[in-house]
Amino acid sequence: MTSxxxxxxxxxxxxxxxxxxxxDAVDGFVAEDYVNHNAWTDDGREANRALWTGWFAAFPDTEVTLEDVLVDGDRVAGRFTxxxxFQGPFMGLPPTGRPVVMHSIDIWRVVDGMAVEHWDQLDTDRFLAQLTGEDGGRGPGA
Structure with missing residues (x-):
């Protein structure tokens, strides 16, 4: 097995x-028939590409930190910040210019170096509260 x-x-x-x-980087690690166990997007590489295209339109200055990586057999888990x-429309919400922070734990099943299946847990309620301003003005660091 190569690195x-x-x-x-x-x-x-x-x-x-x-x-x-x-x-377009999905071409290098997401299988065409990718199964995504996530309510925010459909299955398939093209749906994944569309999700991130929309994300970057709304959040063009996105920075992600890979906090942890764990591997067990054909599964890899990553913890991300x-x-x-928020600079463009997202999920029907108008941009606010507010800074946001989101955390996720993602698990992929990998075959021949490509992600074929994905599960994730997001702090969705906190993230959406930051988008709408319903976080009481505490912002992402609170």
Whole structure:
């Protein structure tokens, strides 16, 4: 197995996609028939590309930190912190210019160096509260 086939590479490739603001980077690590167990997007590489294209339109200054990577067999888990400014429409919400922080734990099943399946846990309520200003003005650091 080469280092490019190690499952952990998927977590690093995802962080690179986010920090490079490059939705087309999915071609290098997301399988065409990718199964995404996430309510925010459909299955498939193209749906994943569309998700990140929309994300970067709303949050063009996104910075992602890969906090941890764990590998067990064909599974890789990554813990991520996202920091950005809400600068474009997102999920029907108008941009506010507010800074936001989101955290996720993502798990991928990897076959031949490509992510074929994905699960995640997001701090969605806190993230949405930051977008709408319903966080009581505490902002992302609170």
């Amino acid at each position: 490019q086939n190690l499952p952990a590479t998927v977590a690093h490739a995802f962080a690179d996609l986010m920090n490079g603001h490059d939705p 996202y920091r950005a400014t």
